[in-house]
Amino acid sequence: MKKIILAGMVALGGFLTVQAQCKAVSTITENFDTWKDINKCWTAQAGGKTMLYASDKKIIFYSMYSPGENMYLVTPKIKAGNYSLSLDISDNGGETTLEIFSVSNTSDTQSYVSIAKPSKITGDKKTFNISVKKETHLGLKVLLNGVHQAVYLDNFSLKPKK
Numbered sequence: 001m002k003k004i005i006l007a008g009m010v011a012l013g014g015f016l017t018v019q020a021q022c023k024a025v026s027t028i029t030e031n032f033d034t035w036k037d038i039n040k041c042w043t044a045q046a047g048g049k050t051m052l053y054a055s056d057k058k059i060i061f062y063s064m065y066s067p068g069e070n071m072y073l074v075t076p077k078i079k080a081g082n083y084s085l086s087l088d089i090s091d092n093g094g095e096t097t098l099e100i101f102s103v104s105n106t107s108d109t110q111s112y113v114s115i116a117k118p119s120k121i122t123g124d125k126k127t128f129n130i131s132v133k134k135e136t137h138l139g140l141k142v143l144l145n146g147v148h149q150a151v152y153l154d155n156f157s158l159k160p161k162k
Helices: 002-020
Strands: 028-030 043-046 051-055 058-062 070-074 081-091 096-103 112-120 125-132 137-144 150-160
Touching: 043 051, 051 070, 058 070, 058 137, 070 096, 081 096, 081 137, 096 125, 112 125, 112 137, 137 150
Parallel strands: none
Antiparallel strands: 028 150, 043 070, 051 058, 058 150, 070 137, 081 125, 081 150, 096 112, 096 137
């Protein structure tokens, strides 16, 4: 019995430690070069038979046979303030869009509120000016409209505006 209680305390302590490392931040600079999987402070959501994963030093959104499904990459929580967000984003052809959301609850898409209208992915660096009034996560929604389409995300940079 003592072993079970001790194991439970160790497991709970480990869980609390992991959560403590994901505090709200005011700057995110990520090139995804060292990611083997989605970082524990980020959230990936892909619907249907789509895939959202880290590979080849970038994040890949892949439609497989499920075009039109919502796919989100959600950042760690950010502090209230005004930010400049820049990222490199490209696709393998077809029609694809990117939309930015404020995310109150990462597990409830009903809490996702659009803060930047959908924009066509053209292969160029994208820059957005973002203002958040309270701590929130940012959600990047990618929409792929064809079978076997992919979008590649790299060099994510969120910095406070001065």
